[in-house]
Amino acid sequence: MPSYSEENYLKAIFHLQKGKADGVSTNALAEKLETRASSVSEMVKKLSRKELVSYKKYQGVSLSEKGRKTAVEIIRKHRLWEYFLVEKLNFSWTEVHDVAEQLEHIQSEKLVAELDKFLGFPRKDPHGDPIPDFNGNFQSVEKVVLAEVEPGQKGLCIGVRDSSMEFLEYLDKNEIALGKNIEVLEREEFDQSVLIKLEGKKLHISKIIANNLFIKTI
Numbered sequence: 001m002p003s004y005s006e007e008n009y010l011k012a013i014f015h016l017q018k019g020k021a022d023g024v025s026t027n028a029l030a031e032k033l034e035t036r037a038s039s040v041s042e043m044v045k046k047l048s049r050k051e052l053v054s055y056k057k058y059q060g061v062s063l064s065e066k067g068r069k070t071a072v073e074i075i076r077k078h079r080l081w082e083y084f085l086v087e088k089l090n091f092s093w094t095e096v097h098d099v100a101e102q103l104e105h106i107q108s109e110k111l112v113a114e115l116d117k118f119l120g121f122p123r124k125d126p127h128g129d130p131i132p133d134f135n136g137n138f139q140s141v142e143k144v145v146l147a148e149v150e151p152g153q154k155g156l157c158i159g160v161r162d163s164s165m166e167f168l169e170y171l172d173k174n175e176i177a178l179g180k181n182i183e184v185l186e187r188e189e190f191d192q193s194v195l196i197k198l199e200g201k202k203l204h205i206s207k208i209i210a211n212n213l214f215i216k217t218i
Contacts, residue, residue, distance in 0.1 A: 002052070004105050007074050008033065009043050010052060013063055014071035023060025072136040078104040079125035079132075080115050086126040087119065093126040094168040128159020128178055128214055146182065146194065147210035149217060154183045159214035167212060174203060182215060 002010065012032050016024040026040045033040070044061050047053040052067035063071060081103040085091040091099070106112070113134065116122075123131055123139045130138045143158055157180045160167065171177065176198060185202070186195040192207040 001107065002050070002070060006043070006047060006050075006052070007070070007105060009040075009047060010063065010067055010071040011074050011078075013053065013061055014068065014075065017062060023054075023056065023062040025060045029061065069136060072132050074104050076132045076136070077106065077112055079129060080112065080119065080122070082125045082127070083119055083122050083131070084115060087122075092172070094165055094172065096126060097163060097165075124159075126178070127163050128157075141216070143214040143216050145211050146184070146196075146205075146213040146215050147192065147207060149184045149215055151184050151186055153217055154181065155215035155217040156180070157182055157213060158216045160212055161214065162212040170209070174205075175199075175201075176203075176213070182213075 009029070012029060013024050016028055016032060026037050026044065029044075030037045030040045044053060044055050047067065048055055051064055052070065053061050053063055055061050078100045081100040082093075082096040085096045085099060086093060116134070121133075124141075125131055130141065132138050141158065145161065146155075149155060157176060157178055159178070160171070180199055183197040184194060185197055187193070188195075192210075193204060194207075194210045195202065195204050197203075
């Protein structure tokens with residue numbers, strides 16, 4: 001059974017490797033986990049001995065099938081707990097991440113299965129990220145970042161790319177939330193900032209914000 005630290009490494013590798021053909025560099029892992037490269041190298045050796053990852057010089061670290069399965073289980077637990085905290089305990093989406101980071105390490109398969117059932121088998125967490133099912137499958141969702149939506153198009157806000165406290169607090173302040181209707185009115189050529197209509201209210205947002213909001217066009 002992997003330790004908490006080992007599970008955090010597997011989850012980080014999964015996120016960094018997503019959509020990439022090559023492995024993850026030790027420097028990228030060190031940056032994401034805010035630790036030293038030497039510490040990453042030692043952990044990679046440990047995970048490799050447990051057959052959770054493979055490492056090739058100049059090609060980086062990749063999850064084995066066993067490692068991917070473990071990483072997806074951790075992500076599933078994390079996102080289910082986030083959903084539970086928001087929907088059942090009235091946590092805000094700015095509060096749930098740190099608590100879910102602790103709860104994701106609970107090992108009881110029965111608890112996780114019953115939690116999923118109790119919640120009605122949700123497919124998205126409070127940030128719009130897909131919750132993998134019992135078999136580790138992610139439901140695909142057609143989405144684009146708001147920055148790619150053309151003026152005149154409308155859509156629903158269905159997720160965020162940046163789940164940092166600062167970004168989520170910005171969204172709360174401007175009443176931007178999942179399920180809100182958004183229409184792109186104008187895009188400034190100079191800085192690619194966007195004028196949107198949010199539930200009838202006009203709002204000017206920066207290119208950075210627009211690149212961190214996922215929209216499903218309608």
